[in-house]
Amino acid sequence: MEQKVVLITGGSSGIGKSIGNLLKSKGFKVYGTTRNLAKYPDFSDFDLLELDVRNTSTIAKAVSQLIEKEGRLDVLVNNAGxxxxxPIEETPHEEILKTFETNFHGPLHMIKAVLPQMRKQGDGLIINITSIAGYMGLPYRGIYSATKGALEVTTEALRMETRNFGIRMTNLAPGDFATNIASGRYHAPVLKGSPYEDAYGKTLQSINDDVSSGNNPIQVAEKVYRIINTKNPKVHYKVGSFMQKFSIFLKRTLPDKAYEKLLLNHYKL
Structure with missing residues (x-):
């Protein structure tokens, strides 16, 4: 059987690196991406390509290099984020736009770049890594929720638009996993005297605690592997703790205000 070729954005650390290592151990030819290849001179887990999902010229160059070398691309994992x-009121709008550029526009740029090759092959799989946070508007994480929710819904449309080309597409929404995302996250500062000072300060600490005590990202990698081996993937997958996944069920079944009250209680707001 021909070795499947996989491209994972944001593959140099965290969830992306876990996915890459697992798939390589399963016999896949794995390429990861990083914005700055020079930062990883000793990276040897799998091949790394320099690519910034916000820069379409770097995307075109990396995808072209991969296809020229391998002749095909079987799986794209849109993981970079x-x-x-x-507080949305106090978050600089340029930071909001930057987040959408990476979390929403970035995956779309990647999808547009690989679709011609997958269509030519008559086969391909695209897995968009979203977030359980994308199913609900979370206080002080509203912009992050919006970027991931937008990708979830756009994937639903793309699945239908590309299905006749033999291309499969799905969302995988993780909950909180122990990665370095907190260190790279943009934090609007807790402003002294702000009307949000107390509530945002407490919520920020809670968010960071959830990430640092999160599950092992290998669970996400194992889910990706199972999806790749599924003939007809579902529209949506979730991976996380029982309560994180159960929160989506509650969101769908409870009256809006009842669910809102649950969130307010959870964040002690």
């Missing part, structure tokens, strides 16, 4: 926290 950034976090953002803060």
């Amino acid at each position: 950034v976090g953002i926290t803060g």
